[in-house]
Amino acid sequence: MTLFHLGLIINPVAGLGGPAALKGSDGMAAEALARGAEPRAAQRTRIALEHLRPLVGRLEFLTLPGPMGGDLLSEMGFSHRLIGDLPGAATSAADTRRAVELLQEAGVALILFAGGDGTARDVCAAAREGQPVLGIPAGVKIHSGVYAISPRAAGELTRQLIEGGLVRLASGEVRDLDEAALREGRVAARWYGELTVPEEGGFVQQVKQAGVESEELVLADLAAWLEDSWEAGVRYVFGPGSTLHGLAANLGLETTLLGVDVIEDGRLIGRDVTETQLFELVDGHPARLLVTAIGGQGHVIGRGNQQISPRVLRAIGLDHLRVVATKRKLRTLDGRPLLVDSGDPALDAAFPDALRVWAGYKEELLYPVGHL
Structure with a gap:
């Protein structure tokens, strides 16, 4: 049986800033951990991957070692191959971009990534035009239209793709807010590009409405x-x-x-x-x-x-x-x-x-x- 190859990237520090009331996690992981925040990206990814357990014999993951994917896939018993390495104890945006490049070179059908808008920006910076990707929401700020509406939706949509369902590909916008401005109570958003995402049955979220409503x-x-x-x-x-x-x-x-x-x-x-x-x-x-x-x-x-x-x-x-x-x-x-x-x-x-x-x-x- 031909295996379906999936790429997986987990941003281990995604979402840390939310419970700590830091309005985001970019550059704030150490402070969030000091305030008692606990990593949640792996658990969010686990929820998504639970929907793929019935297909465990039909797919193979490619991922980075340790907290960026290898640890979770080993715990869940999924077949996987490790690509690249993690040179430092802490992961970085550069690790995410390098992972995207390696996964594309390996020819994976779909890259799943867990994070927030900052992670989507890093994926967008390295993804080739037309490379299918799908975000598992795990961050604080998730305005981009490249994320499933929930981890379960990400898993369900991926399952449909593997089982041969007719899943349409569409273009999703990558947007991000300035976290420093957020912490000062100001909303400043930018468009960073577009990614190709599978889209079917309302599983992928819409881009957040911009602007302040005044009624x-x-x-x-x-x-x-x-x-x-x-x-x-x-x-x-x-x-x-x-x-x-x-x-x-x-x-x-x-x-x-x-x-x-x-x-x-x-x-x-x-x-x-x-x-x-x-x-x-x-x-x-x-x-x-x-x-x-x-x-x-x-x-x-x-x-x-x-x-x-x-x-x-x-x-x-x-x-x-x-x-x-x-x-x-x-x-x-x-x-x-x-x-x-x-x-x-x-x-x-x-x-x-x-x-x-x-x-x-x-x-x-x-x-x-x-x-x-």
């Missing part, structure tokens, strides 16, 4: 409703994004644009909290979680708000989660469902088939959630 009257109405209905002694967790930042501003509260904040009895008790700080604030205490949907994509959990981890979600309770999104923002989804990608497949599966969305003064909508 001042709706946010003022939502603020009035929330102010009328504060529950005494309940802690309200505000997720990141311009919608919730604007909502808080209408309440006279100075929250962070891109961080997670906690409000109790109308006052800010936690600003730009880490995952650990957030869990300590909500564990065993009545809490409500407000998040918004990323315009054009629909993610409500797992994109830029990794501080809201699986244990935080369980501590608050899924029945206490509300999406805050104007109808204009929901229309940018073109009928696609809201998406959850917490990193815990069992928790994702526990989400209801539809979430309640606050869209205006005393106006709640029911909007479907996608399950993959």
Whole structure:
């Protein structure tokens, strides 16, 4: 039987900055680890590769040694060959680019890579025109249209490709935000190129809508409703994004644009909290979680708000989660469902088939959630 050859690249430090409230991981791995963040890219990749276990005898991986792929493939029992080496103890962007070059020379049918927008930039810098690649989302910033909507979706799409399914190839944009600007509360995005990605059945995410949405009257109405209905002694967790930042501003509260904040009895008790700080604030205490949907994509959990981890979600309770999104923002989804990608497949599966969305003064909508 002819083996299907897949390339695999894992950026071991991808996503470290999210739980540590660093807004990204580029150049911040050491600080994130010092704050207690734990590597998550390998676990995200494992979720994707679980969907390929039934095909273990039909494929062979090519990858770099150690944390960039070799360790995980050995643990999971996949046939693989190591290419290149890792000259230093810590991996680098240069290692990613070199891996892409080696995998292309080996003629792999598809390169799977786990990371965020910084990793996508490195892949884009080295990939030849027409080389199929697919991102496994594992970073903090994932604006590029080259990532599957979840690790499970990446595995499922790869399985379809190996089994001979008719998977269409398309061009996906690589975009990235300036992390230094992010940490100062400014959003500055750039286009870095395009990659060829398999695209089928809604498995690949859309490019994030750019710009700041301004619907001042709706946010003022939502603020009035929330102010009328504060529950005494309940802690309200505000997720990141311009919608919730604007909502808080209408309440006279100075929250962070891109961080997670906690409000109790109308006052800010936690600003730009880490995952650990957030869990300590909500564990065993009545809490409500407000998040918004990323315009054009629909993610409500797992994109830029990794501080809201699986244990935080369980501590608050899924029945206490509300999406805050104007109808204009929901229309940018073109009928696609809201998406959850917490990193815990069992928790994702526990989400209801539809979430309640606050869209205006005393106006709640029911909007479907996608399950993959």
